[in-house]
Amino acid sequence: MTADQLHTTATHCPYCALQCGMLVGGTQGAPTITGDPRFPVNQGGLCVKGWTAGTTLAHPERLLTPLIRGAGGHLEPADWDTALDVVARRITEVQGRFGRDAVGVFGGGSLTNEKAYLLGKFARVALRTKNVDYNGRFCMSSAAAASIQALGLDRGLPFPLEDISHASVILLAGGNVAETMPPIMQYFERQQAHGGTLIVADPRRTATAQWAARHLSLRPGSDLALANGLLHVLVRDQLVDQAYISERTEGFEDLRRLVSTYWPERVEGLTGVPEAEIVETARLLGRAPSAMILTARGPEQQAQGVNNVFGYINLALALGMVGKPHGGYGCLTGQGNGQGGREHGQKADQLPGYRRIDDPSARQHVADVWSVPPSSLPGPGISAFELIDSCGAEDGVRALLVMGSNVAVSAPDSHRVERRLRALDLLVVSDFFVSETAALADVVLPVAQWAEEDGTTTNLEGRVILRRRAFDPPAGVRTDLDVLTALAACLGTKRYFSYGSSREVFDELGRASRGGPADYSGLTYERLDAEDGVFWPCGATDGPGTPRLFMDRFPTATGRARFHAVSHQPPAEDRDASYPLYLTTGRVLAQYQSGTQTRRIAELNEFAPEPVAEMHPTAARLARVSNGERVTLTTRRGAATFTVKVTRAIREDTVFVPFHWGGEQSVNRLTNPALDPTSRMPEFKVCAVRVDPLRSEAPE
Numbered sequence: 001m002t003a004d005q006l007h008t009t010a011t012h013c014p015y016c017a018l019q020c021g022m023l024v025g026g027t028q029g030a031p032t033i034t035g036d037p038r039f040p041v042n043q044g045g046l047c048v049k050g051w052t053a054g055t056t057l058a059h060p061e062r063l064l065t066p067l068i069r070g071a072g073g074h075l076e077p078a079d080w081d082t083a084l085d086v087v088a089r090r091i092t093e094v095q096g097r098f099g100r101d102a103v104g105v106f107g108g109g110s111l112t113n114e115k116a117y118l119l120g121k122f123a124r125v126a127l128r129t130k131n132v133d134y135n136g137r138f139c140m141s142s143a144a145a146a147s148i149q150a151l152g153l154d155r156g157l158p159f160p161l162e163d164i165s166h167a168s169v170i171l172l173a174g175g176n177v178a179e180t181m182p183p184i185m186q187y188f189e190r191q192q193a194h195g196g197t198l199i200v201a202d203p204r205r206t207a208t209a210q211w212a213a214r215h216l217s218l219r220p221g222s223d224l225a226l227a228n229g230l231l232h233v234l235v236r237d238q239l240v241d242q243a244y245i246s247e248r249t250e251g252f253e254d255l256r257r258l259v260s261t262y263w264p265e266r267v268e269g270l271t272g273v274p275e276a277e278i279v280e281t282a283r284l285l286g287r288a289p290s291a292m293i294l295t296a297r298g299p300e301q302q303a304q305g306v307n308n309v310f311g312y313i314n315l316a317l318a319l320g321m322v323g324k325p326h327g328g329y330g331c332l333t334g335q336g337n338g339q340g341g342r343e344h345g346q347k348a349d350q351l352p353g354y355r356r357i358d359d360p361s362a363r364q365h366v367a368d369v370w371s372v373p374p375s376s377l378p379g380p381g382i383s384a385f386e387l388i389d390s391c392g393a394e395d396g397v398r399a400l401l402v403m404g405s406n407v408a409v410s411a412p413d414s415h416r417v418e419r420r421l422r423a424l425d426l427l428v429v430s431d432f433f434v435s436e437t438a439a440l441a442d443v444v445l446p447v448a449q450w451a452e453e454d455g456t457t458t459n460l461e462g463r464v465i466l467r468r469r470a471f472d473p474p475a476g477v478r479t480d481l482d483v484l485t486a487l488a489a490c491l492g493t494k495r496y497f498s499y500g501s502s503r504e505v506f507d508e509l510g511r512a513s514r515g516g517p518a519d520y521s522g523l524t525y526e527r528l529d530a531e532d533g534v535f536w537p538c539g540a541t542d543g544p545g546t547p548r549l550f551m552d553r554f555p556t557a558t559g560r561a562r563f564h565a566v567s568h569q570p571p572a573e574d575r576d577a578s579y580p581l582y583l584t585t586g587r588v589l590a591q592y593q594s595g596t597q598t599r600r601i602a603e604l605n606e607f608a609p610e611p612v613a614e615m616h617p618t619a620a621r622l623a624r625v626s627n628g629e630r631v632t633l634t635t636r637r638g639a640a641t642f643t644v645k646v647t648r649a650i651r652e653d654t655v656f657v658p659f660h661w662g663g664e665q666s667v668n669r670l671t672n673p674a675l676d677p678t679s680r681m682p683e684f685k686v687c688a689v690r691v692d693p694l695r696s697e698a699p700e
């Protein structure tokens with residue numbers, strides 16, 4: 001055994017919601033990373049992002065000192081005492097002038113459970129502002145809202161990943177997991193080896209769609225029409241599980257009436273999926289011993305995202321699969337802690353344990369844990385995009401603290417977002433690099449990275465895991481938890497924020513979550529270590545976790561799941577003569593989210609150095625552009641220039657651009673901020689676009 005191996009730490013990847021186990025050794029300047037063969041989720045597998053994750057630790061652009069914007073308008077190095085003092089003083093000034101809610105807090109789905117929890121507590125107890133929300137609003141909020149209303153609870157996958165291996169037929173809607181989380185493919189490979197069938201619904205023939213047995217190339221924005229059409233066939237061919245519907249659900253008759261109007265020929269017109277494929281897919285699902293419906297960002301990131309997910313949950317319920325082994329409905333969460341990050345209070349309407357902030361008993365419970373009167377806790381605030389869009393307004397947010405998010409790249413209509421951020425009286429960003437958002441800040445606070453601090457995350461299965469520290473943070477860098485406790489002290493609320501370690505924060509989180517839907521009170525760091533993670537809810541230290549939900553009843557008022565009879569609506573912005581194509585966005589294998597980390601890794605930039613616009617040869621011919629040419633994409637919000645890739649792996653009416661880049665390369669300068677009425681999810685996945693050769697003037 002080498003010296004490196006002697007010092008190897010079993011920890012987890014900083015990126016996506018698979019949270020692959022990895023072994024980190026070597027030194028901070030030259031870390032060695034291998035997949036952890038013992039961790040059951042990835043069983044040794046990693047993707048290229050995981051292999052290269054150590055590169056950011058000693059990166060030359062790493063922030064090692066706080067920065068304050070000086071009189072000359074530039075960010076200049078400062079010491080921590082000065083930086084924290086400036087932040088606290090200016091927050092106090094803003095709140096004195098404009099009220100408590102004039103200070104906003106913006107978190108992220110990559111923050112550990114401890115950070116998400118403490119950020120929510122910091123907002124409600126130290127700042128006493130109602131305005132706290134996070135970037136998960138742009139990620140899984142539609143699936144979360146639909147799951148809560150239909151099933152009574154939101155846990156991305158209500159079953160272990162291993163169920164995928166044993167499902168007879170899986171319909172995956174709008175997810176390209178072969179590129180975004182490659183180690184998950186081992187489960188689909190095992191499913192295939194067992195004779196199972198994977199069907200992918202996506203406007204693009206993605207790597208996942210190419211791998212699948214069937215591909216439904218649906219029009220962007222038509223998911224609900226497809227789901228209702230599939231259910232029409234299931235009802236018509238008597239393939240629904242009538243006994244399950246009678247015993248475990250309510251509301252089916254309204255839905256049966258509604259889907260009677262979604263006959264296959266009509267649905268082909270709405271979705272572009274041939275009638276025969278709709279019928280064959282429904283019959284495959286309806287005749288399968290076990291059928292699973294999975295959704296990802298495709299159907300969810302739309303202004304009718306919640307209704308789209310209702311449509312897919314309706315299917316799983318009608319098939320009688322929810323709560324049975326190897327079937328049911330699940331959402332493939334995207335961000336590293338997208339699941340835990342939406343459970344513990346960094347959301348505008350939420351308290352820890354997935355409790356509602358407008359529930360008097362929840363307020364009492366959490367206030368008792370925090371030793372504050374319930375009346376001191378603010379009520380619900382506004383959602384992520386609305387919070388950002390209110391920045392600088394007379395009655396809006398005047399000072400914003402951003403932690404673990406790069407909204408200048410990840411929010412829709414990003415030109416407008418930049419303008420709003422510039423209009424603030426104070427913008428404070430904690431990050432490891434000067435991200436596009438940090439570049440606009442008045443104060444930047446340098447914080448520790450994933451391998452430099454202990455903390456827990458909750459993966460896409462609802463498995464709570466312990467991410468271990470492999471190295472100490474570099475000199476000059478503090479953890480986010482340290483930043484929050486230090487700021488709380490500067491604001492005169494130190495007595496509520498006395499923690500010696502992340503473990504103490506986690507233990508308090510457990511008490512605050514006790515009895516809530518996402519109950520972590522039976523979890524300890526020791527258990528998470530010893531058991532390779534534990535599935536929530538887990539309310540007793542000597543009790544098991546809950547790998548599979550909904551087995552006997554649903555946590556709704558009646559104990560039954562609810563069907564939702566919802567009709568297809570066209571996208572918020574449809575194609576027309578001026579903007580004749582659909583624009584859709586997504587991820588690529590070698591970059592991650594807003595790219596703050598991955599765009600700084602040379603190996604990843606070799607794979608994906610810039611955003612490339614993919615379009616079909618027919619669309620390219622009509623737009624008079626050819627492969628490799630620079631083109632201008634124009635929507636009602638602006639224009640941006642990309643290199644075009646002409647490919648038959650996309651619908652003729654659709655252009656795809658990945659969203660990992662900022663500034664002039666940001667496709668989110670073009671996307672539509674129309675919001676879902678319930679989840680407040682922006683419509684990232686569909687808007688109208690025009691493509692022009694760069695050599696000609698793009699229209700206004």
Ligand code: SF4
Binds near residue numbers: 015045048182
């Ligand atoms: Fe695993 Fe996701 Fe990390 Fe890739 S990015 S190694 S799939 S956790």
